[in-house]
Amino acid sequence: MDDKRSPTEGMVDYAGNSLPQKHSIQSRADDVRKMADKVLASSNEIHIADYGCGTGANAILSVKPAVKSFTDRYPDRSIFVHHVDQAENDWNTLFDCAAGQDGYAKLSSRIRPVASVGSFFSMAAPTSSIDVGTSFGASHWLSSQPVISAKGTLWFADLKGEARLELKEQAQRDWETFLALRLRELRKDGRLMVSTLGAIPDTSEANGICSSGRHTYRAMYDVAEAMVNDGLISEPALRDFIMPIWFMSKEDALEPFKRNMELADGFVIERAEVAPAQQNPKDIFADLINAPQEYAASYKGFVRSFTESTFRQSLLRGETNQATETLLNEFYDRFEALIKEGMGKYAFEIWLLTIELRKQ
Numbered sequence: 442m443d444d445k446r447s448p449t450e451g452m453v454d455y456a457g458n459s460l461p462q463k464h465s466i467q468s469r470a471d472d473v474r475k476m477a478d479k480v481l482a483s484s485n486e487i488h489i490a491d492y493g494c495g496t497g498a499n500a501i502l503s504v505k506p507a508v509k510s511f512t513d514r515y516p517d518r519s520i521f522v523h524h525v526d527q528a529e530n531d532w533n534t535l536f537d538c539a540a541g542q543d544g545y546a547k548l549s550s551r552i553r554p555v556a557s558v559g560s561f562f563s564m565a566a567p568t569s570s571i572d573v574g575t576s577f578g579a580s581h582w583l584s585s586q587p588v589i590s591a592k593g594t595l596w597f598a599d600l601k602g603e604a605r606l607e608l609k610e611q612a613q614r615d616w617e618t619f620l621a622l623r624l625r626e627l628r629k630d631g632r633l634m635v636s637t638l639g640a641i642p643d644t645s646e647a648n649g650i651c652s653s654g655r656h657t658y659r660a661m662y663d664v665a666e667a668m669v670n671d672g673l674i675s676e677p678a679l680r681d682f683i684m685p686i687w688f689m690s691k692e693d694a695l696e697p698f699k700r701n702m703e704l705a706d707g708f709v710i711e712r713a714e715v716a717p718a719q720q721n722p723k724d725i726f727a728d729l730i731n732a733p734q735e736y737a738a739s740y741k742g743f744v745r746s747f748t749e750s751t752f753r754q755s756l757l758r759g760e761t762n763q764a765t766e767t768l769l770n771e772f773y774d775r776f777e778a779l780i781k782e783g784m785g786k787y788a789f790e791i792w793l794l795t796i797e798l799r800k801q
């Protein structure tokens with residue numbers, strides 16, 4: 442694997458397969474507006490940032506309530522909207538959407554969309570510049586592909602012993618880094634809302650937590666294991682592969698504030714919760730449950746959109762580009778067939794972690 446690439450670089454067809462993420466963003470729109478309303482302008486310029494913005498309509502929906510809050514209250518100020526994501530993001534579509542019918546650019550001639558290109562694990566905006574920050578469905582991605590061997594699983598929630606501790610340390614380091622950077626970028630009394638997939642305590646689960654998407658990641662493992670048995674993936678490749686994600690519980694999310702005094706002193710925690718998503722929390726594709734073909738196809742498209750770039754670089758990387766394409770297609774076709782056969786058995790459950798912080 443090319444170590445310079447982060448695991449999410451080159452996410453594919455995201456805009457077309459991100460309805461569940463759109464619902465999550467919509468469910469927080471009023472909260473973003475209320476949060477922004479509390480921030481008083483401190484200069485002639487207002488700066489809004491969205492970390493891990495992605496592309497298309499979602500990237501616009503994330504920030505629009507904050508932009509609207511400032512254009513309503515300060516019609517004469519300049520507003521800079523910093524969209525933070527990696528170089529491979531579909532920036533053209535994002536800026537087309539910003540200027541389009543439902544975009545925010547038409548709210549005022551003083552609005553300037555800005556691309557902040559690179560990882561959110563480094564400075565994404567000047568020190569003490571950001572009035573309002575948002576981050577949706579992005580901060581659960583780790584900064585690099587974990588180097589951890591484990592049998593029987595490919596994701597954090599089912600890891601055991603040392604392997605789990607190691608990944609947790611990596612996830613905590615990343616989350617702490619993310620927070621420390623945002624603390625530097627926010628200006629005094631600026632606010633940040635982070636919302637992403639979460640996990641809740643559950644004693645019936647192996648590690649005492651029940652995580653969003655648990656059936657999905659287990660189904661992915663079953664497909665990968667079957668491909669090992671059929672000689673399509675090597676056993677070491679599966680053993681050495683772990684998805685570069687960690688869906689935090691509320692306790693996980695608050696840990697850095699207990700050990701890092703800079704964060705504890707710098708931020709007021711206005712809100713911290715993990716709650717079922719507002720729409721279809723027990724299965725994000727519940728609306729399609731009576732249409733097996735569509736259910737399985739939508740489910741596959743959704744999963745492919747956020748896993749393919751990672752699989753392409755590691756688990757399903759073939760000797761040639763052609764071999765990689767063949768492996769990817771085989772994996773997702775098998776995944777779709779499994780989902781269709783199981784109908785509801787692999788329901789994608791979703792809990793949303795939401796953290797709102799104010800810099801003091």
Ligand SMILES: C[S@@+](CC[C@H](N)C(=O)[O-])C[C@H]1O[C@@H](n2cnc3c(N)ncnc32)[C@H](O)[C@@H]1O
Nearest residue numbers: 449462493494495499526560561577578579582
């Ligand atoms: C699942 S998408 C979410 C996009 C959008 N915020 C939404 O909710 O629909 C995750 C986004 O986070 C971005 N991302 C992941 N890790 C990142 C990092 N280290 N730095 C910047 N962006 C990152 C990915 O490129 C991707 O666009």
